[in-house]
Amino acid sequence: MGGEQIPRPYLISMWYKKSKKKSDSKKLIDKLDTIFSQFIRLRDANDKGLCRCITSGQIDEWKSFDAGHFMSRNNMNTRWDEKNVNAQSRKDNRFLGGRQYEHGLAIDKKYGEGTAENLWIKSKQPKKFADFELEEMVKYYTEQVKQLKKEKCL
Numbered sequence: 001m002g003g004e005q006i007p008r009p010y011l012i013s014m015w016y017k018k019s020k021k022k023s024d025s026k027k028l029i030d031k032l033d034t035i036f037s038q039f040i041r042l043r044d045a046n047d048k049g050l051c052r053c054i055t056s057g058q059i060d061e062w063k064s065f066d067a068g069h070f071m072s073r074n075n076m077n078t079r080w081d082e083k084n085v086n087a088q089s090r091k092d093n094r095f096l097g098g099r100q101y102e103h104g105l106a107i108d109k110k111y112g113e114g115t116a117e118n119l120w121i122k123s124k125q126p127k128k129f130a131d132f133e134l135e136e137m138v139k140y141y142t143e144q145v146k147q148l149k150k151e152k153c154l
């Protein structure tokens with residue numbers, strides 16, 4: 001009994017298992033994504049809490065919308081760029097691929113000609129945020145969300 005050995009494949013699978021524990025940076029990114037999404041949707045909502053989808057024009061309550069990214073969230077340099085992210089219906093954002101072309105046209109209309117192209121260029125530049133930068137953005141957008149909810153009585 002005392003000389004039992006653990007089967008070799010089991011040892012290998014244990015060695016390869018990754019920790020499910022999130023790093024501090026990943027936790028900060030998740031927290032920032034959540035608060036930034038609320039900020040974008042509240043920013044784009046009217047005083048009754050209704051948003052208009054940037055790509056389809058659909059109108060609905062801010063809580064039922066997404067914060068749709070023109071340039072993908074994978075591009076860290078534009079992930080939390082306020083011009084890159086706009087209130088977007090879940091249908092357009094999740095099921096129609098964000099309707100990037102229409103989103104770009106709407107961004108140029110909203111912020112001025114060439115804004116979409118500048119966001120595209122910016123998105124191609126690598127960016128790594130330090131934890132203190134992420135923490136500062138979390139604080140800033142948390143305060144902005146509180147202020148917008150107060151202003152719009154939501």
